[in-house]
Amino acid sequence: xxxxxxxxxxxxxxxxxxxxxxxxxxxxxxxxxxxxxxxxxxxxxxxxxxxxxxxxxxxxxxxxxxxxxxxxxxxxxxxxxxxxxxxxxxxxxxxxxxxxxxxxxxxxxxxxxxxxxxxxxxxxxxxxxxxxxxxxxxxxxxxxxxxxxxxxxxxxxxxxxxxxxxxxxxxxxxxxxxxxxxxxxxxxxxxxxxxxxxxxxxxxxxxxxxxxxxxxxxxxxxxxxxxxxxxxxxxxxxxxxxxxxxxxxxxxxxxxxxxxxxxxxxxxxxxxxxxxxxxxxxxxxxxxxxxxxxxxxxxxxxxxxxxxxxxxxxxxxxxxxxxxxxxxx
Amino acid sequence: xxxxxxxxxxxxxxxxxxxxxxxxxxxxxxxxxxxxxxxxxxxxxxxxxxxxxxxxxxxxxxxxxxxxxxxxxxxxxxxxxxxxxxxxxxxxxxxxxxxxxxxxxxxxxxxxxxxxxxxxxxxxxxxxxxxxxxxxxxxxxxxxxxxxxxxxxxxxxxxxxxxxxxxxxxxxxxxxxxxxxxxxxxxxxxxxxxxxxxxxxxxxxxxxxxxxxxxxxxxxxxxxxxxxxxxx
Numbered sequence: 001x002x003x004x005x006x007x008x009x010x011x012x013x014x015x016x017x018x019x020x021x022x023x024x025x026x027x028x029x030x031x032x033x034x035x036x037x038x039x040x041x042x043x044x045x046x047x048x049x050x051x052x053x054x055x056x057x058x059x060x061x062x063x064x065x066x067x068x069x070x071x072x073x074x075x076x077x078x079x080x081x082x083x084x085x086x087x088x089x090x091x092x093x094x095x096x097x098x099x100x101x102x103x104x105x106x107x108x109x110x111x112x113x114x115x116x117x118x119x120x121x122x123x124x125x126x127x128x129x130x131x132x133x134x135x136x137x138x139x140x141x142x143x144x145x146x147x148x149x150x151x152x153x154x155x156x157x158x159x160x161x162x163x164x165x166x167x168x169x170x171x172x173x174x175x176x177x178x179x180x181x182x183x184x185x186x187x188x189x190x191x192x193x194x195x196x197x198x199x200x201x202x203x204x205x206x207x208x209x210x211x212x213x214x215x216x217x218x219x220x221x222x223x224x225x226x227x228x229x230x231x232x233x234x235x236x237x238x239x240x241x242x243x244x245x246x247x248x249x250x251x252x253x254x255x256x257x258x259x260x261x262x263x264x265x266x267x268x269x270x271x272x273x274x275x276x277x278x279x280x281x282x283x284x285x286x287x288x289x290x291x292x293x294x295x296x297x298x299x300x301x302x303x304x305x306x307x308x309x310x311x312x313x314x315x316x317x318x319x320x321x322x323x324x325x326x327x328x329x
Numbered sequence: 330x331x332x333x334x335x336x337x338x339x340x341x342x343x344x345x346x347x348x349x350x351x352x353x354x355x356x357x358x359x360x361x362x363x364x365x366x367x368x369x370x371x372x373x374x375x376x377x378x379x380x381x382x383x384x385x386x387x388x389x390x391x392x393x394x395x396x397x398x399x400x401x402x403x404x405x406x407x408x409x410x411x412x413x414x415x416x417x418x419x420x421x422x423x424x425x426x427x428x429x430x431x432x433x434x435x436x437x438x439x440x441x442x443x444x445x446x447x448x449x450x451x452x453x454x455x456x457x458x459x460x461x462x463x464x465x466x467x468x469x470x471x472x473x474x475x476x477x478x479x480x481x482x483x484x485x486x487x488x489x490x491x492x493x494x495x496x497x498x499x500x501x502x503x504x505x506x507x508x509x510x511x512x513x514x515x516x517x518x519x520x521x522x523x524x525x526x527x528x529x530x531x532x533x534x535x536x537x538x539x540x541x542x543x544x545x546x547x548x549x550x551x552x553x554x555x556x557x558x559x560x561x
Contacts (some may be wrong), residue, residue: 003499004490004557011486050342057344065500067484067507071561076346077477080432164388167395174399181403185446188467189453246471259470266442266471273445 003063010055011068014075017048021075024082049079097315101275104268105316111241111248115198119237122202129203130210140207149215156224156292165288173284176232177277180239184246184273191247194240201236227301228287231308235276235283238316242269279312338432348432349478351425353458356466356476359419363406366418370401407444411437424480430463430473443468488557491533498528506558509549522548529555 024045056072063069130136145155179197186193212221225232249258249265256264290296290304340346351359374397382390409417415427415435427435427443446468450457454466463475485506490499502525512518526548530537536555552558 002490002492003494003496004488007486007488053340053342053344053346056346060345060347063496063499066496067486067499067503067561069496070484071486073347073349074479076340077348077432078479080340080346081426081428081434081479084431084433164392166388166392170392170395174395177399177403181445182448185449188446188449188471259473262471263473267438270438270442270445274441 003066003068006059006063007068013048013051014055014072017045017052017079018075020045020048021078021082046083049083052076052079096271096275098318099320100271102316102318102320104271105238105275106320107268108238108241108245108272111244112238115194115237115241115244118195118198119202119233119240122199123206123209126203126206126208127210128206130207131213134214136207136211140204140211146211149212149217154212154217154220154224156221168288169284172287173281176235176280176284180235180273180276180280183236183239184243184269187243187246187269188250189247190251191244194243194247197236198240201233205233223298223301224291225305226298227291227296227304228283228308230305231279231312232283232287234309234312235279238276239273242272245269275316279308282308338430340432346432348428348475350463351423351476351478352464353455355423355425355478356458356464357455359417359423359425362419362422363417367401367405370405371398374398374401403445406447407441410435410440410444415440420476424478425476426479427474427476430475432477435472435474439472439474443472443474446471484561485558486561488559489536490556491529491536493532501525502552502556503558506549506553519548522552526552526555 020041052072053076056069056076059066059069059072130140142155148155183194183197186197209218209221212218245265246262246269249261253261286304286308290301337345337347375394378390378394378397381393406417410427413421416425420426427440429435429439447454450466450468454468457466458464463469465475469475485503487499487503505521505525509518509522526537529552537551540551540555
C-alpha cells in the first residue's frame with residue numbers, strides 16, 4: 001500500500017475516532033447515575049481504537065517519521081489514555097478509614113517497631129547526656145528558658161502569654177504536618193531523613209526531660225505534654241516508619257524490581273501518611289488550647305492524651321477484611 | 330517482534346506504542362512557570378489575609394494565612410494535577426501531561442504521591458531526569474508515572490505521492506511544507522521548493538500535468554497543489 005492510498009482509505013476513520021474521543025466525557029459516570037455513553041457507543045469506540053492502533057503500527061513500520069505516523073501516534077496515545085484509565089480507586093472516606101488505612105498500617109508495623117526502637121534509644125541517650133552534662137541545657141533550650149526554669153517557670157508558658165491560640169494552633173499544625181511529610185518523602189534518600197528526625201527528636205525529648213529533672217520541673221513538663229505528647233510522638237514515629245519503608249524499597253528492593261518495590265512501598269506508606277495527617281490538626285488544637293491552660297486539671301489532660309492515643313490505635317489496628325484494601329495509587 | 334526501546338509500551342493486541350516522553354528541558358520550563366504561579370498565588374493569598382486581618386482580627390488573619398501558605402506550597406501541584414487529569418498551569422502551557430507508565434490516565438493516589446515528594450526532587454530530581462531515558466524524577470518512580478507531550482504538532486499530509494517515494498522523501502516534503510510559512514528567506518524557500526518540484530517532475534510527471542500555470546509562479550503553492558497537501 002502506498003502512502004497516499006493509505007491516507008485516502010484510512011484517514012476518515014482517524015478523524016471519526018478523534019471526534020468520538022473529543023465527545024467522551026472527562027469524568028467517569030457516577031455510580032447509580034445514568035451511563036456516560038451507551039454500550040454501542042463504547043463498543044464502536046473500542047473498535048475504532050483498535051483500528052487506530054493497527055494503523056499506527058503500520059505507519060510506524062512502513063512510513064516512519066511522516067505526518068501520518070505522527071498523527072496516528074498522538075491519536076493512539078490519546079486513545080490509550082482515555083480508554084485504558086482505571087476507575088478511581090477512591091471508595092470513600094469510610095472505606096479508607098475502615099479498610100485501606102488499617103491494612104496499610106498493619107503492613108508497616110515492623111518498621112514502626114524499628115522506628116520506636118531508634119527513637120527510644122536516642123531518647124535514653126539524650127536523657128543520660130542531659131543528666132551528666134548540665135551545659136546541654138542552654139544548647140537545647142536557650143538561656144532565657146533556663147532562666148525561667150530557675151525561677152520555676154516552663155518556657156511553654158509563652159504559648160498562652162505571647163501568641164494567640166488561633167495562631168499557635170495554625171503554626172503547630174503546619175509545622176508538625178511539614179515534619180511528617182519531610183519524614184515520609186525524605187525516606188527516598190535511602191531512609192536518611194526519617195532516621196535523622198527520629199534520632200534528633202529522641203535526643204531532644206530525652207534531653208529536655210533530663211534538664212527539667214535537674215530543675216525539678218519534670219512533673220510540670222509532663223503535665224504540659226500529657227494531652228498531646230503521646231499521640232504527637234506516635235504520629236512522628238508512624239510517619240518516619242512510612243519514610244523508612246520508602247528507604248527500604250530504594251536500598252533493598254528484595255526479589256522484586258526496584259520500580260515495583262518503590263510503587264508498592266509508595267502506595268502503602270502514602271495511605272498510612274494520609275491516615276495520620278488529620279490527627280495533626282486535632283493535636284494542634286489540643287496543644288495550643290488545652291495543654292498550656294493551667295485551669296485544666298492534669299488528670300483530664302492525661303485522660304485526653306490516653307483517649308486520643310487509644311482512638312488512633314483503635315482506628316489503625318482495627319480488623320479489616322482481606323482484599324478490601326486495594327486503594328493503590 | 331521488533332526491538333522495543335524504553336520509550337515504548339505494548340498496547341492492545343501487543344501493538345507497540347511510542348510514548349512522546351517530555352525531556353528534562355520542557356519539564357524544568359513547566360516547573361518554572363508553575364513556580365511563578367505558586368509565587369503569584371502566595372502574593373494573592375497574603376493580600377486576602379491582610380484584608381481578613383483588617384476585617385476580622387489580626388490573630389485570625391495570621392492563623393488563616395499560615396494554613397493557606399502551607400496548603401498552597403504542598404497542595405498546588407497535587408491539586409492541579411488531580412483536578413485537571415495530570416496537568417498544572419506549566420504543563421498546560423507546554424502541552425505536557427502526566428500519565429501512568431502504561432500510557433493510561435494517572436489516578437489521584439499516584440498524582441498525590443509524585444507531588445508530595447517534590448521537596449526531595451528539588452535536590453536530586455534534575456540530574457535523575459537528565460540521566461533517565463524516560464526523564465523520571467523520584468516522584469515519577471514512586472508513583473509509576475511519566476510526563477508526555479500531548480500536543481498535536483502541526484503536520485502536513487500528502488494526498489498524492491510519486492509511487493517510487495518512500496518514507497524519507499514523504500517526510501522531507503511534509504516537513505518542508507509544514508515549515509515553509511516560517512522560513513524568512515523567501516529566495517531560499519522558493520529554491521528548495523523548485524528542487525522538490527524537479528524531483529516530483531522526474532519521478533511522477535503526471536502529478537504536475539494538470540497544474541494551473543499561474544501556480545508555477547509560486548513554487549511552494551505548486552508543490553502543495555501537485556501533492557495535494559493538507560493540514561493534518
